Amino acid sequence: MKKSLLHLFFFLLLMSNLSAQEYVAFEKPIESTLIGNRSFTNENGSECTLESKSIIKILGRGYGEYKGKYYFKNDKCSGFISSVWFAAGEGFKEQNIKVNPKIYEINNARALKEIEEERIEKKIESQKCSYITNEIDVFDKQRIIRTKFEFISEDLAIQLYAKGSKKKIVFGASLELGCASPYKTNRSKVMVMLENKDIITFYHSGKLDCGEFELWGNVSNSEITRLTKSPIKAIKITGTDYYDTIEKFEWSTYFIDKLKCFNPK
Structure with missing residues (x-):
């Protein structure tokens, strides 16, 4: 297998392994403080509300449609939150930097996947009469x-x-x-x-x-x-x-x- 095809294979493999996730996990949760009262839709579709100064755990950084947001959890709610909605706890900056290479790999894999899908679509279209x-x-x-x-x-x-x-x-x-x-x-x-x-x-x-x-x-x-x-x-x-x-x-x-x-x- 050619080197470029081998890279594509591993990128697509990475995408398949990450497809069930929507964020890249930090090495450890970062306890942070919510700023203002906030309402969320949980992953199960239920509504929940958190009061200002509630403690939440930031578990990782989102990608794709959740680019620039962070995945959090506490006893009541879970979901994605913008960084302006919470005061980050100790270690957040370091963890945020550490996920950058993984985010880059995911975005690169997605781009390669889109290019390959477009190539296949064009090939199919080119063979139509x-x-x-x-x-x-x-x-x-x-x-x-x-x-x-x-x-x-x-x-x-x-x-x-x-x-x-x-x-x-x-x-x-x-x-x-x-x-x-x-x-x-x-x-x-x-x-x-x-x-x-x-x-x-x-x-x-x-x-x-x-x-x-x-x-x-x-x-x-x-x-x-x-x-x-x-x-x-x-x-x-x-x-x-x-x-x-x-x-x-x-x-x-x-x-x-x-x-x-x-x-x-």
């Missing part, structure tokens, strides 16, 4: 599929389109490239380089488009298989006037995740 159109044409009885545009980098979004057995990948680029041209003398193209060094080239098969740059490239079943073999390393887009190469991707596994959407269940 988000169709704008997925229907059978009433005239020719062919299925028409169109997915929504999804960004794989800051300047490039991709859409999948199919009618019957004809499949296209649409590249929408927010770059200064000129027009998307289908003419052989100046035909626009997109070259996709994968991490395994395979290169697949798509030529514009749509109409001349000099508005927002959209290149419609035909894709064969064999090319679909090749595109799903490896993440994207680079994409070069050539318009009528300029070309640009993209090498930084937020979603380099787009084709691996999404080309199955050509075949809806």
